[in-house]
Amino acid sequence: MKHVKAFLFKFIISFILLYAILSGINGFSIGDVFWTTMILGGISYILGDLLILPRTNNTLATIADFALSFIIIWVMTSTLAYGDYLARTFTSALGMTIFEALFHRYMVNRVLPNDKLSQRSNGQLQYQMEASEELDPKKTKK
Secondary structure (H helix, E strand, O other): OHHHHHHHHHHHHHHHHHHHHHHHHOOOOHHHHHHHHHHHHHHHHHHHHHHHHHHOOHHHHHHHHHHHHHHHHHHHHHHHOOOOOHHHHHHHHHHHHHHHHHHHHHHHHHHOOOOHHHOOEOOEOOOOOOOOOOOOOOOOOO
């Protein structure tokens, strides 16, 4: 249930952000923004928030989310509208990246702590070593 709430929160904020940028500047319809947000949100939640973030840190996950956002928004704007929207795509991806950096903090603090993948500190895997006094199992102390 935590993942459903997190995805809905991400979807709503992303939709508002993309609607403000894409419909205000490019004149995109609400349906086009909805599908762009749905595709971007689904892919970035699975790849960025569930796979990359637990295994790395916020910085690397945010960089990956910027690249993913830029590519998906660019593909969607080029298929849904005519013209060159590279600067507007960059602005949308930058806005999504700022939101993603804050959303990653929410994910780490509220959603991921109980998952098995996030049982680490400072982005590093924690290994333990066992030591004993026995060097040769055949010899016994007298």
